[in-house]
Amino acid sequence: MRFERRDHPSRVLTVLAPVGAIVAALLVSGLLIALAGANPIRAYGLILKGAFGSRLGLSEMLTRATPLILTGLAAAVAFRARLWNIGGEGQFYLGALGVTAFGMIPAVAAMPAGVVIPLSMAAGAVAGMILLLVPLGLRLKFGVDEVVTTLLLNFVAVLFVSLMIDGVMKDPLAFGWPQSVPVPDSAVLPKLMDRTRLHVGLLIAAAMAVVVWWLQSRTVFGIRARAAGLNPRAAAFAGVPLGTTLIAVACLSGGLAGLAGAIEVMGVKGYVTTDLSPNYGYSGIVIAMLANLNPIGVIGAALFSAIMFVGADSMSRALSIPSYIADVTVALSLLTMLVALFLAQYRIRR
Amino acid sequence: MNILADILTSVGMWEAVLRIATPLILGTLGVLLCERVGVLNLGIEGIMTFGAMLGWLAVYNGADLWTGMIVAALGGAAFGLLHALLTVPLGLSQHVTGLGITLFASSFSYYVFRLAVPTASSPPTIEPFRPLEIPVLSDIPFLGPVIFNQTAPTYLALVLVVAIAWGLNRTPLGLAIRMAGENPHAVDAQGIDPIWLRIGTIMAGSALMGLAGAFLTLAAFNSFFPTMVQGRGWICVALVVFASWKPARALLGALLFAFFDAFQLRLQTVVEGVPYQLFLMLPYLLSIVALIVMARRARVPQALMRPYRRGER
Amino acid sequence: ATPLKVAGIHASPVENTWNSVLHAAMLAAHEDGSIEYTFSEGVSGTDYPRVMREYAEAGNALIVGESYAVEREARSVAGDYADTAFLMGSSGEAAGDNFGVFGTWNWEAAYLCGMLAGAMTETGTVGSVGAIPIPEVNMLINGFADGVKATNPDAKHLVSFIGTFFDPPKAREAGLAQIDSGADILFGERIGTADAAKERGIKAVGSMIDYTPRYPETVFANALWSFRPLLDAAVADAAAGTPTGKNYTPLSLMKDGGNDISYVEGAAPAEAVAKMEEVRAAIMAGEFEVPRNFDEPK
Amino acid sequence: MTRVLDLSNITKRFGHVTANEDVSLHLEKGEIVALLGENGAGKTTLMSILFGHYTADEGEVRVNGTPLPPGKSRAAIRAGVGMVHQHFALAPNLTVLENVMTGTESLWSLRSNRSAGRAKLVALSEKFGLKVDPDARVSDLSVGECQRVEILKALYNDARILILDEPTAVLTAQEAESLFATLRQMTADGLSLIFISHKLHEVMSASDRVVVLRRGSVVAERATGETSKEELAELMVGRKVERPKRPPATPGKVLLEGLDLTLSGKGGASLHGVSFRLRAGETLGIIGVSGNGQTTLAGLVSGLYPPDAGTLLIDGRAVTTHDVPHAIAAGIGRIPEDRNAEGTIGDMTTWENTVLERIWSPEFSSRGMVRRAAARAATDQIIDRYDVRGASADGRIRLLSGGNMQKLILGRVLEAGPDILVAAQPSRGLDEGAIAGVHERLLEARGRGAGVLLISEDLDEVIGLSDRIRAIVNGRLSPAIPADRANAQLLGLMMAGDWSAAAEIEAETQMPEHKKAETEDAL
Numbered sequence A: 001m002r003f004e005r006r007d008h009p010s011r012v013l014t015v016l017a018p019v020g021a022i023v024a025a026l027l028v029s030g031l032l033i034a035l036a037g038a039n040p041i042r043a044y045g046l047i048l049k050g051a052f053g054s055r056l057g058l059s060e061m062l063t064r065a066t067p068l069i070l071t072g073l074a075a076a077v078a079f080r081a082r083l084w085n086i087g088g089e090g091q092f093y094l095g096a097l098g099v100t101a102f103g104m105i106p107a108v109a110a111m112p113a114g115v116v117i118p119l120s121m122a123a124g125a126v127a128g129m130i131l132l133l134v135p136l137g138l139r140l141k142f143g144v145d146e147v148v149t150t151l152l153l154n155f156v157a158v159l160f161v162s163l164m165i166d167g168v169m170k171d172p173l174a175f176g177w178p179q180s181v182p183v184p185d186s187a188v189l190p191k192l193m194d195r196t197r198l199h200v201g202l203l204i205a206a207a208m209a210v211v212v213w214w215l216q217s218r219t220v221f222g223i224r225a226r227a228a229g230l231n232p233r234a235a236a237f238a239g240v241p242l243g244t245t246l247i248a249v250a251c252l253s254g255g256l257a258g259l260a261g262a263i264e265v266m267g268v269k270g271y272v273t274t275d276l277s278p279n280y281g282y283s284g285i286v287i288a289m290l291a292n293l294n295p296i297g298v299i300g301a302a303l304f305s306a307i308m309f310v311g312a313d314s315m316s317r318a319l320s321i322p323s324y325i326a327d328v329t330v331a332l333s334l335l336t337m338l339v340a341l342f343l344a345q346y347r348i349r350r
Numbered sequence B: 001m002n003i004l005a006d007i008l009t010s011v012g013m014w015e016a017v018l019r020i021a022t023p024l025i026l027g028t029l030g031v032l033l034c035e036r037v038g039v040l041n042l043g044i045e046g047i048m049t050f051g052a053m054l055g056w057l058a059v060y061n062g063a064d065l066w067t068g069m070i071v072a073a074l075g076g077a078a079f080g081l082l083h084a085l086l087t088v089p090l091g092l093s094q095h096v097t098g099l100g101i102t103l104f105a106s107s108f109s110y111y112v113f114r115l116a117v118p119t120a121s122s123p124p125t126i127e128p129f130r131p132l133e134i135p136v137l138s139d140i141p142f143l144g145p146v147i148f149n150q151t152a153p154t155y156l157a158l159v160l161v162v163a164i165a166w167g168l169n170r171t172p173l174g175l176a177i178r179m180a181g182e183n184p185h186a187v188d189a190q191g192i193d194p195i196w197l198r199i200g201t202i203m204a205g206s207a208l209m210g211l212a213g214a215f216l217t218l219a220a221f222n223s224f225f226p227t228m229v230q231g232r233g234w235i236c237v238a239l240v241v242f243a244s245w246k247p248a249r250a251l252l253g254a255l256l257f258a259f260f261d262a263f264q265l266r267l268q269t270v271v272e273g274v275p276y277q278l279f280l281m282l283p284y285l286l287s288i289v290a291l292i293v294m295a296r297r298a299r300v301p302q303a304l305m306r307p308y309r310r311g312e313r
Numbered sequence C: 001a002t003p004l005k006v007a008g009i010h011a012s013p014v015e016n017t018w019n020s021v022l023h024a025a026m027l028a029a030h031e032d033g034s035i036e037y038t039f040s041e042g043v044s045g046t047d048y049p050r051v052m053r054e055y056a057e058a059g060n061a062l063i064v065g066e067s068y069a070v071e072r073e074a075r076s077v078a079g080d081y082a083d084t085a086f087l088m089g090s091s092g093e094a095a096g097d098n099f100g101v102f103g104t105w106n107w108e109a110a111y112l113c114g115m116l117a118g119a120m121t122e123t124g125t126v127g128s129v130g131a132i133p134i135p136e137v138n139m140l141i142n143g144f145a146d147g148v149k150a151t152n153p154d155a156k157h158l159v160s161f162i163g164t165f166f167d168p169p170k171a172r173e174a175g176l177a178q179i180d181s182g183a184d185i186l187f188g189e190r191i192g193t194a195d196a197a198k199e200r201g202i203k204a205v206g207s208m209i210d211y212t213p214r215y216p217e218t219v220f221a222n223a224l225w226s227f228r229p230l231l232d233a234a235v236a237d238a239a240a241g242t243p244t245g246k247n248y249t250p251l252s253l254m255k256d257g258g259n260d261i262s263y264v265e266g267a268a269p270a271e272a273v274a275k276m277e278e279v280r281a282a283i284m285a286g287e288f289e290v291p292r293n294f295d296e297p298k
Numbered sequence D: 001m002t003r004v005l006d007l008s009n010i011t012k013r014f015g016h017v018t019a020n021e022d023v024s025l026h027l028e029k030g031e032i033v034a035l036l037g038e039n040g041a042g043k044t045t046l047m048s049i050l051f052g053h054y055t056a057d058e059g060e061v062r063v064n065g066t067p068l069p070p071g072k073s074r075a076a077i078r079a080g081v082g083m084v085h086q087h088f089a090l091a092p093n094l095t096v097l098e099n100v101m102t103g104t105e106s107l108w109s110l111r112s113n114r115s116a117g118r119a120k121l122v123a124l125s126e127k128f129g130l131k132v133d134p135d136a137r138v139s140d141l142s143v144g145e146c147q148r149v150e151i152l153k154a155l156y157n158d159a160r161i162l163i164l165d166e167p168t169a170v171l172t173a174q175e176a177e178s179l180f181a182t183l184r185q186m187t188a189d190g191l192s193l194i195f196i197s198h199k200l201h202e203v204m205s206a207s208d209r210v211v212v213l214r215r216g217s218v219v220a221e222r223a224t225g226e227t228s229k230e231e232l233a234e235l236m237v238g239r240k241v242e243r244p245k246r247p248p249a250t251p252g253k254v255l256l257e258g259l260d261l262t263l264s265g266k267g268g269a270s271l272h273g274v275s276f277r278l279r280a281g282e283t284l285g286i287i288g289v290s291g292n293g294q295t296t297l298a299g300l301v302s303g304l305y306p307p308d309a310g311t312l313l314i315d316g317r318a319v320t321t322h323d324v325p326h327a328i329a330a331g332i333g334r335i336p337e338d339r340n341a342e343g344t345i346g347d348m349t350t351w352e353n354t355v356l357e358r359i360w361s362p363e364f365s366s367r368g369m370v371r372r373a374a375a376r377a378a379t380d381q382i383i384d385r386y387d388v389r390g391a392s393a394d395g396r397i398r399l400l401s402g403g404n405m406q407k408l409i410l411g412r413v414l415e416a417g418p419d420i421l422v423a424a425q426p427s428r429g430l431d432e433g434a435i436a437g438v439h440e441r442l443l444e445a446r447g448r449g450a451g452v453l454l455i456s457e458d459l460d461e462v463i464g465l466s467d468r469i470r471a472i473v474n475g476r477l478s479p480a481i482p483a484d485r486a487n488a489q490l491l492g493l494m495m496a497g498d499w500s501a502a503a504e505i506e507a508e509t510q511m512p513e514h515k516k517a518e519t520e521d522a523l
């Protein structure tokens, strides 16, 4: 038996595959739910209800999707250029720290929200960029594989955050808890629905997806970045400046992950702690892959992952089964989705 | 200065180094095997968690410690099989699959653990491996207690370093494994199916990761709890590069890393005013420095992260 | 009466000692029919406010948890659900009518344990392993250190922080490191510390729960903390409809039965025990106040 | 005669491409069969089926009368079939001995018997004159040595039937000759051989029988003695092919001039004080054994890297910025040496591959945005004008055969109307028909006044296309000789570094370059 790539993937399969994947993931997690003595069918209903059944559920689902769209974009952009940025998690944290540090500048307090919000987001993005430029520099200069360095820098970044929020950036009013000073009120993103956590970051994330799609498919930079990733030697022969192209890609990727952190702080949390991210950076990588590295697809994949998580988490409480089932369901559906997308692109031959 | 000398010459410090290094040695050997055959396995963090949980659960339910170790290895191999099926015949992206496995295996472990041990008010415990004093040898001054007063899995890890070094360099199977990591077309042309070779090797490597996890619950500590692997798996991934894909250097790297960890714990008790985060950062930063130093010399398996599909152009 | 619906939200797994005290108290109340208890564990800071809202919307009358890391958001959630009572572990103040807080104040018991340890140490060095230097952890370790000083003014006190709230093997390694530095009695603010003591055959002091059954030969004293008085008070308030927006911490004090020492008979020298019991009685009687010090211990 | 191999009625499809259709082929003991066919005719596929690498959709393979189980390389190896792959199947970081021994011992034995392996390898390499160091790392070997390792691998497995897929594509004439000597020695030893080649003179001199494939089917079979190059070329392509003749040159002004160019090669050969001139309307051929600096010279002129010292002048002006966009803008068209690794990006579409090197030009982008419609139109035009078969603007270029890929590259370069053309190994690996097409295009460019710098290892090609020929040896250029004075022996001397005869010829046929420059200045 072997797999053969289809030159033109069939549309029917491309639509059916994700459905199949969700079914498969739900079947397996249904088994696990049954193991806990609960009724899987009821559980499925509760998952849907949890994510869509109430104002709270819907808003929470969209709130959770927001950073995932951005970290997913960060990974998609980098992977297209074969820049293996596994450091989204660290860049997310530095972005969060960056926005808070920016808010601590005395002059910022005097500025109006219309100025503070864009500048704050830029500060977060720049912080994320810097963290990715380090491993890229090491790769370009010394040939150090970035898979490992970006991975390691995640831990360094979180420790650095911990150091800062325990030191110079510590909130004196936080009863000694290691957390940063809050961002100024003028940097807080407006809510989309009141009495919920949903904020305009969602729209910003969706807009970024469109921008990235446009950059990748319509601009010289996009085509060059892809060429540099797919075959650096041929790209160099065609005159693509490899170094600058990769640096630009890294800025975009790190910037998006940093922006994710900044927006999470400005829209949801208000300050930085070391548990700001439930693996947003790592999930972004899988989400990017689910979307086949397509920026618009990232929105869908992020929503999917958020639905699964928020729905399953709420279901676990309704059924009093261990809440870890939510993470299990999400991870499972990511894996089955990867397989399904593959099968849609290949045909099986004897 | 005196304090530093005291720390560096204490038996306890060096004993701790070997103990802290053990899961790193096992995990690094696991990653090393996978990478030598051409597949990155970022599932390690989750696979270690699963091994830790499963091994502990077996012992908690009455199995003896070695059965627990074997069960953990089998559990690791099972997730290895999953990773292998997705990345080898299907050729899915290795980073992404690995991260997916990590997310899945760890949450799955927590879930199963919570089902098996529903309402524990403090972590239930088992009777873990005790340090085995090897007679005579452990009486050697200094070295004796450091090396010959460890738990059995530590000795197992050390033996495995030698066995895997031998296996990779001196046996026909090891040769085939290395070739599959360099150029799968070449093994195929010699009549060995690289697909099966890769699947088998990844399973073996993942079994070692399972053992690495089990060491945490069956020897280093006596109970399981969520998030207990704490990034040790990722360290192993870095150590493999540090070790330029060589088992003996993997041992060295693991010891070095453990040294920093043990050292910072001891330094904290005597040096004041330095934030603990700086100490904790040290091993990661030093790993990166080591990677820079090694980068020029490292011989990366040439087919690492390149899926092999027969007859695809 | 129908039992009150109570939900617990634990940021850590319920094995974490602090959470386990709350969890055990609520489980016990569930068993004896005074509440109906459901819980979520391992809830990260990002998810915490959502889980609070979900439990509030699900009709729970009282929500028990920890708002340490989410102080602002927790209060804003409470503001949105005026009909639900909240009882949150917090270093801050109560808010509104329905946001009650409590602290973990077993530093008095830690002081008493320190007195025994100071009398028992042979090397003249004791050690404490803590999580992160936050006020409540600091207070506890300082309490222990002050107790040691009270009976042994020359004793040396080592302190390590492991940088996380729940990593027993790391606490164990930190404990071993302290033993290597000469400590012969360890105060385990974190679980895992006593494992180091057990392995090296020295003594240890437990915190919050009774560790002696788990480490019979090793843990000779515990600075116990009880959540049941706080829970009962809050449940009573919620059931009666009286505002719960107050500070329940005083119920943690020794004189109110919120914390106390437990120790193994015969482990410490009799005169040390006697001296300690004297101080204990004085605290109970309100004649002696153990200094409360939130600063990071040195 | 005993029949050792029989392929009967083999059919193999990839998706909707039929690579082999009802192919039957046999081989007698001690015989050398040449397998001939255009690019994409299905030769490699057929051999891969024989070797068990692919499974045929229909048909059967018999070795010594016993059918081979399909899709099992191991069975083929056991049955005594050895294969030398078109793209070497070697592990670069392993030693020669390790490469040869892998898979030859039981996988479960606890110790690999290296000394026995080494002894066997050394014995084989002595017996057949295939010299290699068993302990050398394969990544340090030359292509010729890699080729030998590949053959040794097969022999080590006791192959009685050896298949060689384009063994000489990357070898020099001398290496190829010694390879064929070895092969003949093998047949004397009772081995039977099938080899694939596009070089008709090799086929004529080395084989006993020729089988011609076209579009996946056998179209002819001839005893070598009863056929001719011309007939074979015609059979292969299906029409009469002749390499185009070079009309007399009318050289114009100097378009490209190198003055004392020096470049220390990073990982490649260096250039030491190279000077040359290329005039409008002429072709300057540069020959040489690989590893002497051809690639470096081509890369330098193509704008890939700047010289360490010396000057490059285009149209009389010194180049200051050495990068690809400047080179292209200055009118240099570049045909890369390796079309798969350097010339194309397999997973990108044909149109992207077509416009990538000129994406900065206003024709294909404005203000950073790609003009996709224009790019597609330009690509369609090239596909049409250059007869790039199987290509569509939006299809992945990976699916094209070598010859068609080369046509596309020629198209994208020539459509820009370059004044200077740098063609590195332009017909490497191509079949007769494709080569004729490429040559025609190169001559056309020269005819309209472009200067062509032809860098090639194929002597026939260089003699056929160039006006003047120089050799590159150790990073230095020999004197130039006119093509009509060239013969294999003289070129051999030049490539070996003996330049005395060439210098004489240069002196006698034309003024040395510096004197000529003076006269020009005087005019």
Ligand SMILES: Nc1ncnc2c1ncn2[C@@H]1O[C@H](COP(=O)(O)OP(=O)(O)OP(=O)(O)O)[C@@H](O)[C@H]1O
Binding pocket: B311, B312, B313, D014, D015, D017, D018, D019, D037, D038, D039, D040, D041, D042, D043, D044, D045, D046, D399, D400, D401, D402, D403, D429
């Ligand atoms: N795996 C594959 N998938 C799709 N098409 C293939 C595959 N392998 C070969 N082909 C197609 O089958 C035909 C025959 O290919 P094959 O490699 O056997 O020919 P060839 O004579 O060796 O050509 P070349 O000299 O260009 O390598 C070509 O059109 C090729 O594109």
Ligand SMILES: Nc1ncnc2c1ncn2[C@@H]1O[C@H](COP(=O)(O)OP(=O)(O)OP(=O)(O)O)[C@@H](O)[C@H]1O
Binding pocket: D263, D264, D265, D266, D267, D268, D269, D270, D289, D290, D291, D292, D293, D294, D295, D296, D297, D299, D305
């Ligand atoms: N100075 C340099 N900077 C960067 N790359 C270089 C440099 N010199 C050579 N290279 C590269 O090294 C490789 C080998 O070049 P080399 O000069 O050895 O080719 P060559 O002598 O023509 O040999 P062959 O015919 O085998 O290609 C090429 O990919 C070339 O681009």
Ligand SMILES: [Mg+2]
Binding pocket: D039, D040, D166, D429
């Ligand atoms: Mg060919």
Ligand SMILES: [Mg+2]
Binding pocket: D043, D044, D045, D086, D165
């Ligand atoms: Mg071929």
